[in-house]
Each structure stands twice: as structure tokens, then as C-alpha cells.
Amino acid sequence: MPLTCQTELRSMTARLSGEIDHHAARRLMRELDQAIESRCPRTLVLDLEGVSFMDSSGIAVLLRTRRRMLESGGSMEVVNVPPQAGKVLRAANLQKIVPISFL
């Protein structure tokens, strides 16, 4: 299971794992969409600790998910970003748009 979610007081933590590339991104987006739809969190925390590889497809997932949260008046942050994924996010300057904490 590449995605597990836990919700507490309308804050949802989604733990992503495995390799996030273009091949995996579509399914991941669908699962995140479904989780947001059914749990309606006000804040979403994406935990990337288990992500062993990520390319720019992951950036699209993060930006799209963030837009979804903002549209419903919520917010999103990204935590526990491993070095390889962190380098990708930094190259795109994503830390200027989304709160990110790197491992």
C-alpha cells in the first residue's frame, strides 16, 4: 500500500511510500483525492519518510493536492522529506510555496 492515512481532529496525515514517478503518480493522486474527499481534513500533512525515489511527477502531485486543500479553505504541509526527494523539491524551489521540513 503506497498510501496510509490517519485523521485526528480534522488533521490528516498521509504517509507516502515507495517510488513516486509518472507511473505511480496517477494512482497516488487518485488515492489522495479519495482520502481528502471522504475525511474532509482542514490540514493535510504529507509524510514522505518512506519515499525511496521521487521525480518531478511528485512535484505535480504535491502542487495539485495543495491546490485542492486551499480551494476548500484548508492547508497542506510536507514533512520528513528524504535527501533525494528533497533535492528534487529544492531544485523546483517548492519550499517557497509549500511549508516543507527536510530530513
Added chain:
Amino acid sequence: MKPINQVKLEFDSRSANEGFARSAAACFAAQLDPTLEELGDIKTAVSEAVTNAIVHAYPECIGRVQLRLRLFEDNTLELSVKDWGVGISDPRQAREPLFTTGGAERSGMGFTIMESFTDSLRLRSTPGKGTTVTMRKRLALRERGR
């Protein structure tokens, strides 16, 4: 400069092959005794280039994608991804950050990441004929050697 080792791999433009291509590149690079960070850079750059070929070169069909890996004496690794797809009409625009024709599923950051994770990038494309992206990355020499 002649390569001291090279491999060529050809595969279908199916997204399942993205993982295969970057893992193959990492395996080839292993003979240079790279650091974890260098391996991550190589996998990321290959993943971006192969994804571009799969998403953009063959929008309506499955085509061929070729990954060529070459190793040079000065510890430079060359990563070349070639397709015979639709080509790019404006390569300069394609390289601009955030430019994409891929919609909300793509970030438009592929070339930016390829450029920042390697030392050089050359993009050659002929509309209707295909595209070749060639990247070079010089790896740090380690005492153990090859």
C-alpha cells in the same frame, strides 16, 4: 573522446519502464563507485528524460525509447535518451521552468531538474522525427578506483 564502456537499451514507451530505465542507469553507474547522492542524481535525470519520451514523444501510441549509457576515462557518465516520436517544435520553450503541455499531471520542471542534477544537457529534436536528450555528469574520483 572515446567511451571506455557503453550499453544501449531499447524499450517500449510504457510508464512501467520508467523504473526499469533509471535502475539500469544506476546499475551501469555502479562501476564508478558513486555516492548515494550521485546515484540519486543519475536516477532522477534518467527518470525525467524517459518520462518526457513516454508522455510527449508518443502521445497517441506506444513507440520505442532508447537509453544509451557511456562511460569516459575522466569519470564522466553520459546519459542519452532517444525517441522516434513527434519531436519538439520549440526546444527553448520546452526547457523553460514550469512550461508543460502535459496538463495538471505534469509540473513542467523536468528539464530544470535534469539540468540541475547533471553538468550539461543537449537537446536535439526534429518535429516528426524524434528527440534526443544527452546529459553528462562527471562523478567524483574515489581512491578505490574502478
